[in-house]
Amino acid sequence: MSDNQPDDEVADQEVVRRMSVLTTTEAPSPAIKTGELTKRSGGQIGIKNWRKRWFVLTSDLLAYLDTEGGTVKGGILLEGATEARDATSAESGNKPSCFVVATADRDFIIRAASDDVRVEWITAITDAIVAIKAKTGSTPAVVSTPAVVEDVVVADEVTLVVAAAKPDAKILVYYWPILGRAGSLFRMLNEAKVPYEHRGGTDDAVCDAFGGETGNFAPPVVVDGDFSLSQSTACNLYIGTKCGFVPDSLNPFLAAKYMADIVDFFELNLGKKNENGKDLYEFMEGGRFEKMVASMERNIVGPYYFGEEKSYVDFFLAQNWDWAHECFLTALQEKTGKDYFAAFPKIKAVAAGIQALASYKDLTGTPVEGMFTNRAEKFKDFSINPEILEAYSPDSE
Helix, strand or coil: CCCCCCCCCCCCHHHHHHHHHCCCCCCCCCCCEEEEEEEEEEEECCEEEEEEEEEEECCCEEEEECCCCCCEEEEEEHHHEEEEEECCHHHHCCCCCEEEEEECCCEEEEECCCHHHHHHHHHHHHHHHHHHHHHHCCCCCCCCCCCCCCEEEEECCEEEEECCCCCCCCEEEECCCCCHHHHHHHHHHHHHCCCEEEECCCHHHCCHHHCCCCCCCCCCEEEECCEEEECHHHHHHHHHHHHCCCCCCCCHHHHHHHHHHHHHHHHHHHCCCCCCHHHHHHHHHCCHHHHHHHHHHHCCCCCECCECCCCHHHHHHHHHHHHHHHHHHHHHHHHHCCCCCCCCHHHHHHHHHHHCCHHHHCCCCCCCCCCCCCCCHHHHHHCCCHHHHHCCCCCCC
């Protein structure tokens, strides 16, 4: 079978024939082990599904059915199997309790309910492979782990395939010497301990705005081997997936929507309404601020966007939270004595949760130790003009 097997999992006829024998009284190959496992189905164009299947192991076959006693969906003839082993983190997408049953044509990636169950299945399948090889007079093949394996990360039954990990290769992040719109990228890479290198926004002609011809207009830009992309949300999705910040509860379509909401609020509204005192006052005090934040608050399960585990959306929110507070919100709250997010504890909790990470405090490897480079002259325009704060009122121009 090929890893490009269609998702409808049409079973090999020999698998079906051998399984049908199990239902007869003369079954020569009774079931050794049965149980429910989750199998990664072969998909197309980089999208794969994880499906629960009922597995049946016999002395010469590992078959999987849609349900216990149901329709045979596929299987592995053990005379063609080479090994059963633990899955690498790249193969499992950092999902726990995964193992691999390998054949010459395909690696079947399977997830058990626990590590104990995983070990039981690996042991049983290995014993069956060894026994059938001994019976046929052949030797189980020794299959070495490939040096390069595509990273596969699961997101609500949609699998995103990211670039293959290469030995000693580092991800390159192109951005100015500030955290800014690349803050979440540095935070996630630090937290996951994924090697990377920061380079300047105009370096290496990776941006079309600065002489490149890559299709990436401006920073941030992520380069991972032969793959590159720009735009803060796309980069956040890619690095978050690469680093494994994709909990089982994450829905990738909602995640895209939540990141668009964050950009809409922090950049297109909050970031554009602070250019004069009157506009800022009307946005903050006139009801739109409260409505937009309340809408975002409703989407957070708690303590993070998708529940107990942090995702790349949470890092993205924290990035924009940091940026807005550093630029002007902290100064505005000091002027007015108001906590504008007091009524929105979930948003505050997400930001606080990311800020509490040890990696958040240790900025080793990031371009700067702070949101800005020591308030360098070239970045002074990011901070709000004190005159705008002074004019913060409904009557100012």
